[in-house]
Amino acid sequence: MTALAAFTFLRPLVLLALIPLAALWFFRRQRAAAGSAPTPHIAPHLLAALTIGRDAGSRARASDLLLGAAALMTLAAAGPAWRAAPSPFVTETAPLVVALDLSPSMAGTDVAPTRLERAKQKIRDLVALRAGGRVGLVAYAGTAHLVMPLTDDPTVLLPFLEALDPGIMPDAGRVASSALTLAAGLLAREDTRGSILFVTDGIDPGDIASFAKGSGGGARAALIVAPDIPAEVSDWSRRAEIRAVSVTIDDGDLGAVQRALASSLAQTAAAEGKLQDDGWLFAIPAALLVLPWFRRGTTLGWGATLLALALPPPDHAHAAGVTDTISGWFWTADQRGQRLYDAHHYKDAAATFANPEWRAAAMIRAGEYTDAAGILAPIRTATAQTNRGVALVRGRDYQGGIDAFEAALELDPKDQIAARNLDVARRILAYLSKARDAEDPDLDNDDNAADATTTDLTGDQGKPATITADAQLSEASADEWMRSVETKPADFLKTRFAIEAASAAKAP
Template identity: 70%
Template sequence: MTALAAFTFLRPLVLLVLPLLALLWLLLGRRTRAEAMPTLNIAPHLLAALTIGREGRSRINAPDLLIPAAMLMALAAAGPAWRAAPSPFVSETAPVVIALDLSPTMATADLAPSRLERAKQKIRDLIALRAGGRVALVAYSGTAHLVMPLTEDPTVLLPFLEGLDPTIMPDQGRAASKALALAETLLAHEATPGSVLFVTDGIDPSDIAAFPATGSVRAALVTTPDPGAEIADWSRRANVATVAATIDEADVRAIQRTLASSLARAAAASGNLQDDGWILALPAALLVLLWFRRGTTLRWGALLLGLALSSPHDARADGLADWFFTADQQGRRLYEAHRYADAASTFANPEWRAAALVRAGKYQEAADLLGPIRTAPAQYNRGVALVRGRDYAGGKAAFETALKLDPSNADARANLDLTDRIIAYLTEARDQEDPDVQNEDNAPDDTVSDLTGDQGKPVRIDAGSQLSEDAADQWMRQVQTRPADFLKSRFAIEAQAAP
């Protein structure tokens, strides 16, 4: 029903060809019937003797095959669409918050080497499968704590993931609802719908009632051989899609398909749908195959050839694939195969080419390509490229330009605020640094002390901070102890400060 409600034609003007084809079919049918009428002035037995090939004549004529095929091709050219198409900068990077259960039972070794280690492995596999999708990490037991804000860089998140252990949690328990509340706080700042993934070996039955019936897309990877009845009850009452852990990647792929529903909702809300007209090429090809038989004239091929040449897409002929796919379609295939450099050189659409350049790490090239396009979406995407290239001043200017072109662009306004906070954070952190060589009175062999223990600047990272991966990376570099020790101390302080 969702697909039916979203059904539309991307190029509806092409449908005007259908009445003309129907009229042509009707006229040709009348002509065929007129030719088939017997001549009244000739006796029937003489007419049968004089007619050549009457017994072998087929009841289906060429127009009965080619005109329906042409109609199907016209429908395909009109662009029927009902599925969400990922946007290069928004839909594909829809956020997901991973909530990892750190209750004591996660240390059980019934799944080698342990339920927790298997959970960490699955989280790493999911991050790799998402190929740069934004992800945040929350740890929970009796309390829930933010481990890492939303980031696209797994190198920032993975060291903290390895440091997670039940012993660092301040309170025992399994309060998944608290993890959901924290995840919803993170996702509330996002412009696109997000998902929450619980990685757990069970659920507290008394906690299920605390789950709201609506909200972000929810899924759970259950790392226990025997999930139990409470997991099924949790799935039914709290709208949580559960997947049992497997020894291969089937569970991770199932989770990815479940989380993809949030991408579909984001694309459907923005009207960004995928052209599925190619499906109609299959029945059209079957009709054309029936046309290739003895006695069929070649002149009907002009009808199909003319329709093919009237396609709204640009055509090239510098390769076999160009006979069947446009440059953007070929680039899309390369993009989905994570061959971003090849996709960037194939795309004809400059915004898609810029998206591929961003994925290939060529941020400045993407920004330069989007610079001349004076539209709010292009300037917004240019700001995203510049920020990812750590040109925060340029990104800020691009977001401001996008807002001038479209003051209602909520994404540009949110990212402008985020960029301002990153710039302020980095500026304040730089101001706290102690210069290495400003004191010319120190001899080369003198020992110069760095900041003393009580001069360090405390940095608080909470659910509302929404720091970029660059800021999060600087935060991680300030940690002088093991991630597990740091997280244990921070979780204890947060638990004491909680109301």
């Protein structure tokens, strides 16, 4: 039903081609009927003996099959669509922010081993199911706090997830609306619409009104870590359009959560017209209708030309779902690469893509940052240079990343993504330089030092760093977080949350 609600044609004007096809079919049927009319000067019994195929008018002719195939290909060219379109530079799964409830009730043992531990297990399983998907983490009780910005590296997120406990929260309570505001702010900085998942055992009834009034920031769902869904959660789900799913011992609950989020995202994409062209599906029945043409005595004639005109351009063809062998016959290299990319085979996708920018995107996913940057270097577009900067920063070449982001802004001064990444890269480079200077005050800091390539510090070279409540965080800062923590993650988070709560209390 979700697919039917989102169904549309991306190029509806192409459907006008059905009118001449229908007229041609009617004309040929009329001519066939006229040709089979009785001949008055021949006796009926002699006419029956001399006529071959007298009932042909009631059967499907080769031309009927051809026109049917042409009609199907016209529908394919019109661009039927009902699901969100993928992009090589956007993760195949939308960005997801998980808001974990750390109120005291989450320590309950009615869900083994505890509600909180079960919640952590489900979050780990969800991250694994979304392999390659960007995930952020927010914790909330009486206040809401950012644990980890959106990242596609679970090795950075999981240690902090394990450290979460009700004891680290500065205030008791369950203010889910604050977590919604924080999560929506994270998603607002993303290029694609994302989702918010609340993992909780209940909702404060007085907080429901905040959901009804506020914006959702994207698709929303809730995984209820409790034996039963409380009545107030059902009211929350109804009034705030949040699909509530009860926790299960298997992965059925995670499947239900992903379907709920996908449904909401598909409806939003349909409303915005950002859907994937699935016209290739009509090529399969059209091909089956073409098969009878090869029977002896059947001529293609004008039909072959007509079908060729009805075929959609190759760039719009998409044959996902057919075997890889057949795909090699009908798909472009970029279409084959997209299939491999969607299946998380990033190295194979990089070797298959013909488009250099798409190839570089797959190489970034595969961790081949230096090679990806080399491919993007000669492409003088803002998007290419921005992605080149991302590759260099992920490869720990922060100065090279800064140069790439500056090049992107020269090409497009309004590129907000490049501007944000440039700011992050500069702050990381400044942080690393400060840590290096603190370790060795006598280090030569001449004017040429800023022009040198600065790599990350390793081993015991790092120094303690203070992260204040007003620190601006992003995915690129996640590694800085990890290297700045010289104590247990739980102690670090407890201190940080306390600073943030105190700062918020002083704010006017």
